[in-house]
Amino acid sequence: MTVKGRIHSVESCGTVDGPGIRFVIFTQGCPLRCQYCHNPDSWKPSDGQEITVDELMKEIIKYKSYINFSGGGITASGGEPLMQPVFIKELFRRCQEAKIHTALDTSGFASFEAAQSVLEYTDLVLLDIKSFDPKTYLDLTGVSNEPTLRLAKYLNEIQKPMWIRYVLVPNLTDDPGMIEALANFLKDFTNIEKIELLPFHKMGEYKWEELGYEYLLRDTPAGTREDIEKAATIFKKYNLPVETN
Template sequence: MLRVHSIESLGTYDGPGIRLVVFLQGCNFKCLYCANPDTIEFGSGSEMTPESILLMAQSQRPFFGKNGGITISGGEPLMQARELIPLFKMLRAHGFNTCIDTNGSILNEAVKELLQHTDLVLLDIKHVDAKKHKKLTGKANSRTLTLADYLAQQNVPTWIRYVLVPGYSDDEADLHGLGMRIAEMNNVKKLEIQPYHKLGVHKYEALGWEYQIPDVPSNTLEQLSKAKAIFENYVSEVIIN
């Protein structure tokens, strides 16, 4: 049984093509800019069986085309890696493309088995610098980088996702540092720059939580373009989402 927060049909931002996106409940990070703080607590959400998700995927198959499929996001989906294994086995058996969007902080035997049934990983690297990563997320980045190395060793197709937060994750030296690390990963097919936004602020108010970085402005086009130019030195395909 999977603990699910919500489901998005006809998603176009979480992997290739048109996708069914399942957002799981529960996350082990507390990112300062999290747009979905209501996914953090594990105990809420609703329970769904793998079979029910498979049925939804089958009903939407006509929209997927050649590239679409199913993306499991969150929250942090690898917190439920063991429960995802039977779902991904069923999806693969029925010819669906499988994708996981993860912060990369968990690598255990269940995750390793799950990755054997995964076509694409969207790896959210929050920061290349350990101290700055901890300031952003509450956690060090060592586990994320360990998973990045494992994905490269196993040649698991991977897209890197990077949120460009003004004053927090847009330092040019850090962008070059991340770029150099990614350049060593032959499995990385694309890097997606995700602009910082405040679309989830109203959710903090509903939860009675304080939004931690209210004074941080949205990215300028110049900031996004500069980051894209830097990453293009290291990754063949860079896009701004």
Template sequence: MKHSDSPQGLDVSISRHDLSAIRTPDAPETLGFKDEVGQFGYVHSLETGSMVDGPGVRATLFLAGCMLRCQYCHNPDTWHLKCGTRVDVDAAIERISDFAPALRSMNGGLTLSGGEPLVQIGFSKQIFAAARQLGLHTALDTSGFLGAHADDAYLREVDLVLLDIKSGDPALYHRLTGVDLAPTLRFAERLAALNKPVWIRYVLVPGLTDEPDNIRTVARFVAPMRNVEWVEVLPFHQMGAFKWHALGLDYTLEDKPPCSAERAAQAVAWFRDEGCRAR
């Protein structure tokens, strides 16, 4: 991998399991990063063939940079802009266009994930706009913490928001992520007012986020929102643990068991009890 701050093409051979920690050493810090024009972006990886990041078969572009430090994050190698390769927006769009005919034929599209795509607001907006011009369905996978960065013009380029609400308890949310819950809830309310299609994602971590009161709090917040098409319960797993170890990070959930199918089914039932369409 060439380490430089000059824009490059989008290399689809880079896997999100590639743990090259520093790809662009001259990249700015994520905190305070300004990206209004978006002529280039910091891309961690591109994967094709996803069936879990929105409808149909999709390409998922993982962007670098995130403000959260979730205890169960399975992509800690995307936290910093330095973890991404600096890519010219036109080169990224050209590469995505190569996949567009196949994605259209499979009723799929493009999902931006990360990291947090809203860190790179200008770059991600240009990518979304180009994808829609290619006839692709667009999805934004976000924590919502930076939702205020996305103005209405930005959201018009997004067909679906995959919104992670990690806890209904503000204190637990802060302990899990290092940031406040309120910005995510405000973003969810704004999406509801815009009638923007949303899938809520809730990661079920045994002993942390699986308490009935916590789940029902999220469910009661979401249930009145007619724009929410699905609540997806995502069982906690340990498949990202190797990244924490490889990066020398303190992984506090080392001894946490994966979430059982039975526990996940119970959480789905609790969401449904409160009026949510859950799976």
């Protein structure tokens, strides 16, 4: 059976979405509406381009020796890859069969069963926790953070290697009490390899304008090195492996 999916784009030599050099597949469709989204053109599930797993594998295999030599692999990002669990599961299955490392970059907002099915063939999860505070999360993304926190706990239960990603947005997600609550939630997890703190920036603003959406963070300043260092101090207090580059 030929499994198909819809993608926004691919990047053959990514260096930020997982270890080593990554072939990154940005899937089409996302149920969130993050105020700082860089890819609002990935939101609509019907946009983008249809592609089969066979077609994608042909592309990926061209980069296999390069990717593997660097300790890299493929990363399914988005959009939200868990909106297309059958497609991602098959893609990851084929990659693992070909000895290529698989990483899932997700917000965790998905049906639990869909996530479970994909995890069977996932080597590493990059979990974006956009805020630990339910109201801030809802304001920022338009959805609840419950599925994300549930998935985080499950990933620890099954000891699936995980990187946590947290975007620091001035006046929105940089409240020290809120960050401390997240650190406290994560402190006993034993599957976290890394916590990445990412500064907010406005790279996607022009896309919002092109698509006719209102960009609410127009007046929000970009995050500073100092903000990142302050937040890192909180995670370090809980002995969590935080990185600040």
